[in-house]
Amino acid sequence: MNGISNSKPVFQADGSVIVPEFVLPVSPLLSEQAATFQRMRATVPAFDAAGEGLDATTRREQINTFMAPQIERLRAMFAVNIEKAELGGVEVLDLTPADGSHDPDRVLINLHGGAFTVGWDGVALVESIPMAALAGYRIVSVNYRMAPEHRHPAGVEDVAAVYAALLEHYAPGRIGIYGGSAGGALTAQAAAWLPAHGLPQAGAVGIFGAGGVPFHAGESAWTAGYIDGSFPAPPADGSPLEDITRGYFDSIDEKNDPSAWPGYHLDTLATFPPTLIITGTRAMDLSPAIYTNSQLLKAGVRSTLIVGESMGHCYHYQVTMPEGRDAVDQIIAFFRENLT
Template structure:
């Protein structure tokens, strides 16, 4: 019997591609722990990252409950002091190594993920605890204002307030800013906002699981929706995309407001400090990350892009997985090099 050949993609006159159904094998470039994690997805219930119709207050509780076991593991692995404080009138978590050994001259501002609606303080702690110990830095995680209660630029205004307060104790070139997912996008906004509002630029920024353009920009929202499944793909019928930010960017002209999406504006990007961008081949944010890196290079900024093979959204959160730990090690090396 003649072997059946796989179906081929069909290209439409308008450039669309009809992609046939296919089986995507586990990558043979993965570490065994990462490959095993992919095999387990067949039996582990999917976590609905978009949130569905659950009200925001409940959703915030759900996210923190989901993160709680990971935070417990991280606290067993990394001894830290966590203090609630206020800087510039904004609530923060001040995370430092428990032995008091952190660098006294440098600090990192963390901006947590959570679609501009959730993530405080569960996601903030997942992003801050390992970094404090592994980097030997003080981490200041910001409880920035989110939707549905607030709209852009509330979040970046809060970041600027914390940053201005830290300038009383740190040189700007020794302050780094980083975040994942919404926090990655907010990091890009902060890099655009600070010099545009009379503040000195930070020493370096890390944009992880995001870019300087919206998450739905480009084709990765489609591919990740069908391959990774953490976020749904755009509607196939062309109907309006679900707004997972719950209106945070209502009224914003996506391509013409550099305070929201600086990736479209080379003159704004030219003011950025050295930038590290991390994404994955299965990540929703792959296209925004690639585009933002290319735009930064075009604008003359030193930008580095890391793309994790077969990795999904914000894989650097998984520090117990070799690929995640490799990403964290590169983040630390980047800040050590650039916060001179």
């Protein structure tokens, strides 16, 4: 039987579907490295994405410890200078290629992932080191305020402060903003926030592993919970999802606050610059990414969507895997084309 059920899906009157148990094979379209990674997952313990029960400080230290080996590998692969600095009153990491060859006229702002609760500076370095070396750009990664200590719009206010400081040295059309996971959602929020608060729009934005609507919006939160496993599936009894942001969006009117979730507002999306969105077929963010791309196109914005076959959440972090490196190469090509 190979673990495959002969039963068929049952379609309910309310539109929901009862899906029979089935085996999802490794895609034959994957690179050998990615296929090997999929097979290895059977021997790798699940990493608790939410850190339930841990205080924020402990959880942040845990994430940084978890990311440390990957950062060590990236530092060995890519020669970059990393300096701690402050811009607009906000702590940042300032990364440039070690040989000093970066483009003097263009800069990228990185917004790290971590569910609006963790990720500084472990995830920030994973997102920034390859980009600085491969793109030849200065990367400014922002230590934005997070939960549980802070609430929206604290993070996007910090991004705007760093952006305003960079405007003293760069033309707005030559500043790009990108981020993965929570940083991808924050990138969408920044693109909505800047023109709404009297700042010129950035030249281009990259929304990776996220969209302009919440992560639980759409059906991919369900499917990814069972075929990817990086994040838990919604409870079967219909109870609310665990809030992995630890209250960062408390008191936000989800569909009526464009500063938090601009994907629901065509008039806000119409102010966006060229946008690149990256997700994967196994990613929980697949639905938010698809929906945001469609809404941007409807709003008349140039938007490009890349969906990695059999890829999970923020697969572009894995630059040693061909699929991850391809995604990074496309990110670089996108910013080079649009930061004119």
